[in-house]
Amino acid sequence: MAEEEAKVCSSFFVWYHRRASARSGSPLGLAGSTRVMSATSAVLLDLAHACGCGCSERLFREEAAAAAHAHLFVLCAGTAGGDVAEAAVRAWSGAGARVLLNWRASAACVYRLKRAADEAGALSLRVITSPRGRARLLGYQRALFTALYTFTYRLGCDGGGADDAPAGREVEDDVGALLRSLPAVGGAIRVLTSSLIPDCFGHGFSTRGGGVSRVPTLSSLNLFSSPRRQDSAALVQENRRRLALHAGFSPRPLHLLKVEHGSGVWLLGTKEPERYDAAVTDRPGRVLAAPGADCVPILFADPVARAVGVAHAGWRGTLLGVATATVSAMTTALGCVRTNILVVLGPSVGPCCFTLEPEQAARFRPECVRRTPACPPNVDLRLANRLQLQEAGIPPHHIQDDVGVAPCTSCHPRDFFSHLRDGPHFGTQVGFVWIKEEAGAPAAASEPRPQR
Secondary structure: OHHHHHHHHHEEEEOOOOOOOOOOOOOOOOOOOOOOOOOOOEEEEEOOOOOOHHHHHHHHHHOOOOOOOOOOEEEEEOOOHHHHHHHHHHHHOOOOEEEOOOOOOOOOOOOHHHHHHHHHHEEEEEEHHHHHHHHHHHHHHHOOOOOOOOEEEEEOOOOOOOOOOOHHHHHHHHHHHHHOOOOOOOOOOEOHHHHEEEEOOOEEEOOOOOOOOOOOOOOOOOOOOOOOOOHHHHHHHHHHHHHHHHOOOOOOOEOOOOOOOOOOEEEEEEEOOOOOOEEEOOOOEEEEEEEEOEEEEEEEEEEEOOOOEEEEHHHHHHHHHHHHHHHHHHHHHHHHOOHOEEEEEOEEOOOOOOOHHHHHHHOOHHHHEEOOOOOOOOOOOHHHHHHHHHOOOHHHHHHEEOOOOEEEOOOOOOOOOOHHHHHOOOOOEEEEEEEEOOOOOOOOOOOOOOOO
């Protein structure tokens, strides 16, 4: 049903591109400008839930008078309101106007609305609707948008309409079904694996293809959501679900590190810290994951003690010794022997692209820094971590750090996200590892996903 509805909405999504110049003879009678809106804003005219008394048109005239650089989205229910919608489009003097026909406040249509807002670069939306329309929209807004977007509702009268706002579970199910029906973007999921880690463990490093994220810097298998990014938690959860199915750990959740660029280590089974950059466990079926978008995701596995760990090593965490802190936690808390631990460094920014200020680079060992006259020094984070691991007692042949599993994220935009390359709205890939259950052993119970 969700897939069919998505196709219906898509077929009715008609684009009206208009020059951003003032127009005369508008049937809506636009007045002079009273407020200048941002270039990343939009006005959403909801005619699908309008009362029909003309209050929506009145509010629209007020918004249009100030919309010198804003985009316009008009929502209609079937052919109802079509004349008013066409008049609004003809009158619009902002950046562009688009009409969504056959509107219903459902996941498929709100998803189309979000795509239109993202393509227009609109993070601020002023919504002209009725109280009933707002009740219908709010649940889907919260599920598909993040706090990076701002919604301001301007309400007309309700016209006696019933309050038929969907229940929270109804919205969740509708959104989940819609996202599961979406085609993968950027090809199939591809996971990098290491020959160093034996088959009693599951592991891998995700790449950026095969997910459903469409914002360019997040496309497509972005695995992290935050209030400062454009991918909602529901969308990221769908990407994680697809990764889990591909990698073989479904339906287990990812225990994703809550990073702070430090050296704190969480032992699963103890109280979870508020923030930490490494985690270790000897419990089968618990999938540990380290995020990365230039920082080094590091996987640890001890096939003798049957224990695993992950670490997130940015330049600060590297200097603080997060990799060696993980080794120490595995030896002290899980009974591992250092010479049995296998370590794989994953995709991260290479010394070809990563630079620091001279005073910061000076804190690294000289062999990890490449200096060029008149340029900031280049720093090799992977070498710095590798040297620390060797000093901590990990045999060199138990450490894998090569282009097969650790290419430069900044140099390969088709395969990896990169904060350095993409800026503040970057996506996130992960390195993950878990202990496979032994044949005949009961499967590990699913645990609640840590809240981000």
